[in-house]
Amino acid sequence: MNSVLASxxxxxxxxxxxNTSVLLILTALSWLVYxxxxxxxxxxxxxxxxxxxxxxxxxxxxxxxxxxxxxxxxLAVGGVGVAATMATGWLMASAGLPPAVALPTGLVFGALLGxxxxxxxxxxxxxxxIVTLAMSSIYVGVVLVLSGGSAISTVPASVxxxxxxxxxxxxxxxxxxxxxxxxxxxxxxYNRSVWGWRxxxxxANQRAAELSxxxxxxxxxxxxxxxxxxxxxxxxMEMSRVAAALPSLGVGWVLSSLxxxxxxxxxxxxxxxxxxxxxxxxxxxxxxxxxLVSLNVPAYWQQFAEAIVLLAAVMxxxxxxxRPFRRPVAPSTTDGKAHHASV
Amino acid sequence: MPRSDAPATTRSWVPLLxxxxxxxxxxxxxxxxxxxxFNLYVILSxxxxxxxxxxxxxxxxxxxxxxxxxxxxxxxxxxxxxxxxVTRSVPLAPAIGFGLGLGLLCGxxxxxxxxxxxxxxxxxTLATGGAFAGIALAVTETVPYTGLPNLLNDFGxxxxxxxxxxxxxSLGVALWLGVLYGWRRTGRTMLAFGGNPEAARLSGLSRxxxxxxxxxxxxxxxxxxxxVxxxxxxxxxxxxxSGWLLQSFxxxxxxxxxxxxxxxxxxxxxxxxxxxxxxxxxxxxxxxxAICVTLVQGVLVFVVVSLGRSREGSFGxxxxxxxxxxxxxxxxxxx
Numbered sequence: 001m002n003s004v005l006a007s008x009x010x011x012x013x014x015x016x017x018x019n020t021s022v023l024l025i026l027t028a029l030s031w032l033v034y035x036x037x038x039x040x041x042x043x044x045x046x047x048x049x050x051x052x053x054x055x056x057x058x059x060x061x062x063x064x065x066x067x068x069x070x071x072x073x074x075l076a077v078g079g080v081g082v083a084a085t086m087a088t089g090w091l092m093a094s095a096g097l098p099p100a101v102a103l104p105t106g107l108v109f110g111a112l113l114g115x116x117x118x119x120x121x122x123x124x125x126x127x128x129x130i131v132t133l134a135m136s137s138i139y140v141g142v143v144l145v146l147s148g149g150s151a152i153s154t155v156p157a158s159v160x161x162x163x164x165x166x167x168x169x170x171x172x173x174x175x176x177x178x179x180x181x182x183x184x185x186x187x188x189x190y191n192r193s194v195w196g197w198r199x200x201x202x203x204a205n206q207r208a209a210e211l212s213x214x215x216x217x218x219x220x221x222x223x224x225x226x227x228x229x230x231x232x233x234x235x236x237m238e239m240s241r242v243a244a245a246l247p248s249l250g251v252g253w254v255l256s257s258l259x260x261x262x263x264x265x266x267x268x269x270x271x272x273x274x275x276x277x278x279x280x281x282x283x284x285x286x287x288x289x290x291x292l293v294s295l296n297v298p299a300y301w302q303q304f305a306e307a308i309v310l311l312a313a314v315m316x317x318x319x320x321x322x323r324p325f326r327r328p329v330a331p332s333t334t335d336g337k338a339h340h341a342s343v
Numbered sequence: 344m345p346r347s348d349a350p351a352t353t354r355s356w357v358p359l360l361x362x363x364x365x366x367x368x369x370x371x372x373x374x375x376x377x378x379x380x381f382n383l384y385v386i387l388s389x390x391x392x393x394x395x396x397x398x399x400x401x402x403x404x405x406x407x408x409x410x411x412x413x414x415x416x417x418x419x420x421x422x423x424x425x426x427x428x429v430t431r432s433v434p435l436a437p438a439i440g441f442g443l444g445l446g447l448l449c450g451x452x453x454x455x456x457x458x459x460x461x462x463x464x465x466x467x468t469l470a471t472g473g474a475f476a477g478i479a480l481a482v483t484e485t486v487p488y489t490g491l492p493n494l495l496n497d498f499g500x501x502x503x504x505x506x507x508x509x510x511x512x513s514l515g516v517a518l519w520l521g522v523l524y525g526w527r528r529t530g531r532t533m534l535a536f537g538g539n540p541e542a543a544r545l546s547g548l549s550r551x552x553x554x555x556x557x558x559x560x561x562x563x564x565x566x567x568x569x570x571v572x573x574x575x576x577x578x579x580x581x582x583x584x585s586g587w588l589l590q591s592f593x594x595x596x597x598x599x600x601x602x603x604x605x606x607x608x609x610x611x612x613x614x615x616x617x618x619x620x621x622x623x624x625x626x627x628x629x630x631x632x633a634i635c636v637t638l639v640q641g642v643l644v645f646v647v648v649s650l651g652r653s654r655e656g657s658f659g660x661x662x663x664x665x666x667x668x669x670x671x672x673x674x675x676x677x678x
Contacts, residue, residue, distance in 0.1 A: 126645075130596055134644035137589060141638025255411075255469060262466050300484050304477025311470035315460050 020277040023263060026313055027284040030291060038294030047171035050283075050290050052163055055179035056237045058282035060253050061260020062182055063230035065278055068261050069190070070223045071203040071270025072128035076117055077231045077257045078250025079139030084110035084228075085235030086143050089152035089245025092159070099159050107232050113139065114228015118221040136254075143247055153244040160243035175237050182230065187275040199223055203270025259285060263313060284313070362646075363618040370625035377628050380505040387506060388575060390613075390620035391513040395568035396587050397594030397612040398516055402560040404595055405524065406553055407537040407604025408464035410561050412453060412472030413591040414584030417569035418479040420446045424570055425488035425579020428495070435492050443566050449475055450562015454555040464558070479581040488579040499574025509571050513613070516564065521609045533557055537604025593644050594619065619643070 034041040060077060067074045074080075088106030091097045097105070121131045163175045190196035201209035202219045210216050234253075239245045262268060263284065264277030288309050292302045371378040396413060403410045424442035427433040433441075449471070456467045501508040523530035535543040536553045544550055565584075572583045596602065597618065598611025622643065623636050631639075 127602070129592075129602060130644065133589065133592060133596075134641045137637050137641030137644075141635065141641060145632065145635060145638065255473070258466075258469060262469075268463065268465065298481070300481040301477065304474050304481055307470050307473030307477055311456075311467070311474065314462055314466060314470060315456075318460055318462055 020265065020274060020280055022316075023265070023277060023280045023284060023313075026316065027280055027287065030284065030287055030309075034287065034291035034294050038291065038296065041291060041294040044169070044171040046290050046294065048166065048173055050286055051171065052173040052175050052237075052241055053289070054283045054286040055173065055175040056234050056241070057256055057260060057286055058179045058279060059182055059230050059234035059237060060257045061264070061278050061282055062186060063227045063234060064257035065261040065264075065266050065273065065275075066186070066199075066223050066226045066230065067128065068266055068268060069203045069270060069273045070199050070220060071206065072121070072220070072223070073132060074114075074117065074128065074224070074227050074231075074257075075132040075254055076113075076136035076139055077227065078253035079136040079143075080110055080113045080117075080228045080231040080250075081235035081238075081253060082247060082250040083113055083139045083143050084232035085239050085245050085249055086147055086152065086247060088232075088236060089155065089239060092156060093152045093154040093245075099156055103159075103236060106236055107229055110232020110235070111225045111229040114231065115221060115225040117228070118224025121224070122217045122220055140250070147247050149247055151244050151246045155239060155243050155245065159240050163237065163240040175241070178233065178237070182233065183275055183279050190273050190275060195219075195222065200271055200273060203267075203272075205271070256285065259310060263310070285310070360614055360618065363621050366625060367621055370629060374625075374628045377625060382624065382628070383505050384502055384507050386617070386620045386624045387510050388500075389624070390616040391507060391509045392568060392571050392575065393590060393594055393616035393620055394513045394612050395516065395564055395571060396591050397598065397616055398520060398609075399561045399564035399568060400591040401520070401595050401600050401607050401609070401612055402533075402564065403464060403557050404600050404602060405530075405533050405537050405604060405607045406557040407540065408457065408554070408557060410453065410464060410468045410472075410558065410565075410591075411588060412449070412468040412475060413561065413565045413568075414587030415472040415474075415476035415479070416446050416449045416562050416565035417572060417584030417587060418581050419449065419475045420566035420569035421573040421579045421583050422479040422483055422488070422581050425491065425573060426482065428492060429488040429490055429579070435494055439570055442570055443563060446566020446569065447559055447563040450565070451555055451559040453562065454558030457558065458551040458554040464554075476581075476585070483579075483581045485581060487581065489577070491573065491577060491579070495574050496577045499571065499577065509575065512567060512571055513616075516567065517609050517613055520607075524607055524609065529556055534605055534607065537601075537606070539605070590619075593640065596644060 031041070040046055060081070063077045063080075064074055084106045087109050088102050091102040091105060092099060095102075117128075117132055117135055120126075120135065121128050124131065163173050165174055166172060167174045167176060188196075190200065198209070198214045198219050199222075201212065201214050202216055206216055209219075231250075231253075235249055238249055260278050260281045262281075264279070264281035265274040266272060266278065288306050289302065292305050297305055367377070376382055396417070399413045399417075400410060420442045423445050424438050427438040427441060428435065453464065453468050453471055456462070456471065457464045460467070498508050520530075524534060532543070532548050533553055533556060535546070535548060536550065540550070543553075568587075569584060573579045576583065592602075594612055594615045595607075598613075598615035599608040600606065600611060619640065622639065626636050626639060
């Protein structure tokens with residue numbers, strides 16, 4: 001068991017280091033391009049918006065990452081996000097609950113919705129792709145039916161101020177705080193806790209993990225609940241930013257939720273994770289958008305340019321990581337690195 | 344026979360077909376408009392488009408790949424064809440030929456990127472899909488091309504008796520794919536790859552060719568779906584394919600095509616499209632809110648897949664006992 005976990009840990013660590021540094025260089029280069037060729041990219045207004053969007057994208061990515069780690073997919077991240085956000089909005093606007101009660105309730109509700117996904121997956125054995133695909137349209141459908149498709153726009157000022165007030169400098173939003181807390185918690189989960197290692201073990205080889213005494217079902221349930229919690233957090237962030245709970249929230253989330261872990265170096269087949277990679281990926285992705293604006297790319301061409309940059313990043317990343325010397329021959333080559341020392 | 348439940352898997356749509364028949368009878372009782380020849384035409388029209396979307400996903404599922412670019416290729420091909428027809432006044436045949444060629448090119452691009460880079464189709468088509476949809480949006484600036492040639496519009500909404508003309512496209516494609524996967528070397532190679540890539544590679548089959556074929560076919564069929572959608576809507580809309588992602592997976596899943604590759608059911612696609620079209624149509628006729636239709640389709644995926652896959656489960660067994668004719672048809676193909 002120990003050696004299995006140790007080799008898993010080595011595998012995860014190796015992918016973290018190579019990937020994150022490559023992506024960091026790409027991000028720095030892209031910022032240089034946006035700054036020198038465009039105008040206004042480093043203005044505090046632009047950076048403020050960037051910090052808001054990157055924080056939200058990071059949490060959307062995290063909500064996918066935690067299930068990708070165990071070798072599952074969650075196509076219902078948007079569905080959970082919109083359901084939890086609309087429920088929270090309703091609690092504050094119609095039920096009159098204060099944000100201090102409504103927001104935690106919304107998060108718990110999100111975790112429950114995630115738990116339901118995991119429970120159905122475990123109970124039916126249908127595979128997370130199909131389960132979450134179907135549940136996604138069920139969640140979104142129920143939200144649309146209950147809300148009648150109309151937004152809840154009476155969000156308390158204290159909630160919307162949170163994301164629209166600057167943190168220390170006018171270039172940073174307060175949303176960065178919950179995003180970084182989530183990142184720190186996940187980093188600790190996967191690098192310092194036994195639960196995280198169980199999740200990685202299930203993702204790397206479910207059968208082996210099961211035979212080593214990992215309770216696979218409990219791990220799957222926990223991961224999906226965590227995914228729901230993170231999706232709900234992202235939804236609440238968006239509610240705070242736009243000062244309304246919109247039934248259209250979560251529509252494009254599946255794609256961005258997948259892009260963050262993929263670019264960040266979390267293996268889609270499970271078993272390897274990079275929290276810091278996801279962090280850099282979220283900043284990189286959101287930089288593209290505002291970077292294109294500063295480069296004066298016509299609005300209609302932005303989606304195209306964004307996709308091309310993503311494609312190029314994925315390809316470049318793959319090409320760079322293929323270099324043979326990046327592949328350590330033995331776990332000992334990563335000795336002395338922070339994560340490994342903790343075995 | 345390595346997979347003992349193979350006949351059950353390929354026929355997972357059988358219980359649903361029974362359910363759809365029951366539902367149709369119910370719809371017909373509640374609403375007199377359901378069982379009319381016009382409504383039959385409406386159902387078959389939407390089933391024809393749905394089946395093309397499903398076929399486009401089926402060809403990549405066959406080799407164990409995914410395509411998230413089905414809808415965006417459909418949109419792009421529709422827009423490009425619409426541009427040629429409306430702005431450039433190109434005759435119909437070359438314009439459609441160009442559109443289909445563009446779809447093929449998009450698909451081959453996906454296949455080439457997957458083959459060369461080693462990045463999975465899921466990730467590649469996630470990115471290229473964004474690019475294709477982006478081009479469609481940028482070229483049109485979100486304004487659809489209208490004023491398409493009458494011949495195309497007539498084809499899109501024309502009827503042969505109670506049958507829509509576009510059904511011919513769908514059936515033609517089904518026949519072609521059926522022959523391809525059943526008897527042609529290329530098709531068998533793709534299935535071999537989907538079933539066991541390593542074994543196929545060791546048998547000397549080319550991974551690169553297989554990927555180009557699978558993604559190329561997918562692009563071509565997505566393009567055909569885009570042109571049919573354009574003909575049905577009487578306009579080339581850059582958002583025509585934006586809602587196809589979910590359906591492109593729902594239809595093969597319901598129809599019994601494995602997501603893991605190696606096994607396809609062409610007839611299953613036709614049946615699944617017909618069922619989804621019937622249920623959506625029936626729900627709208629009995630005045631269920633259009634929003635609810637999405638919800639019901641989600642539930643449906645569950646029901647169907649649970650019935651098809653967990654035939655050993657208690658509910659499956661109960662249903663088999665309750666409906667003996669179903670199990671007969673499923674067991675009938677077992678040796």
